[in-house]
Amino acid sequence: MENEIRNMTSNLSRRTVLQSGVALSVLSATGLPQLAGAQDAVAPASFSTSLDIGFTVNGEAVSMAIDPRTSVLDLLREEIGLTGAKKGCDHGQCGACTIHIDGKRVVACLTPAFQVEGRELTTIEGIAAEDELHPMQQAFIDNDALQCGYCTPGQIMSGIACVREGHAGSDDEIREYMSGNLCRCGAYPGIVAAIAQAAQEMET
Template sequence: MPPTELTESEVPPSGDSGGSSTTPTRRTFIATTTAVGSAVVAGGFVAGSGFIDAAAAAADAAPSSRVSLTVNGTRRTVTVDNRTSLLDLLREHFGLTGSKKGCNAGACGACTVLVDGQRVNSCLALTVRLEGAEVTTIEGLADGDRLHPLQQAFIDEDAFQCGYCTPGQIMSGVGCIKEGHTDSPEEIREFMSGNICRCGCYVKIVRAVEQTAGRK
């Protein structure tokens, strides 16, 4: 027969018949360890506020840097957490919410801006690496009330529906034109392929870029 576990009443008594045994029974062992464990857990919860304070202090002590850059023609100097993306700097620090946070992983292009004239996914660009850079966002394209030619072309060609991707599409289109990648609709599509339009306005977006590049 397989071995069976004895119940407490079946455990043989200690050989010391003159008083209580000094060997703990399973019941006293469990009771003792449970009490100790509860005390430790309770102590942890009591000290919980200390843990929270320590975490907050660590967050406050996160490495930061002072960065100067030009945004839409205006020189800006800020002190930011070293982990701050250019997108978060623009939206949360400067209030420039035209650049959209889509995937936040560099896959949709909604956050595209120009950095020193080059297209950049601002969600992937760290602010601390942009000392002295010149940044242009969708807010900086128009000349007063006069729209940038590509902005006007998007209106003329009805190249948007929901509009969420439009700022990134326009900024990418401006970069594409500056780079000279507008020799054909196929080339435009290739070099604009990093910008996703979930409404499917790709044909009209290409037409808008063509119009601005002087192909129509």
């Protein structure tokens, strides 16, 4: 077999190879209707690149078409214009994008948008009652529980969930159940104090 291959290739000159390549290029450029039709026949079927979903954000019904790869964070920020949830690490490790879905806290950056079909989303923009701040928002102000403020929306949303989950019974418990929210400014003492204060108002 090896000898046969050598005999076949030994008869090919560089000129022959180049001429063959040029001929194939010309045929490809000028087109062969039969070949073109055959290519179309075996072309992969087209598929939709969007997905229709319906959900509720801060009490308002929303219906839209999305890219199936979209995260809830990008859906909120880029498509709906609710920029309160922040893009921090984009890996679910800092908590800056925390929102509530059906009353439970989630990191929006790791949640696929198609999963919110028929569900209720609450963001930092939707927790105040008209012109009155939510008790957690007011407590953060009262206790100076922020510096740069970038992580604050996520801290507040997690703080509300922490209280609702029944994990605000002590400072140590608050620290444990708020450990998924990072503050690079180090405002943790104020954050713990704010959640403890808001817990008293929310539980009454």
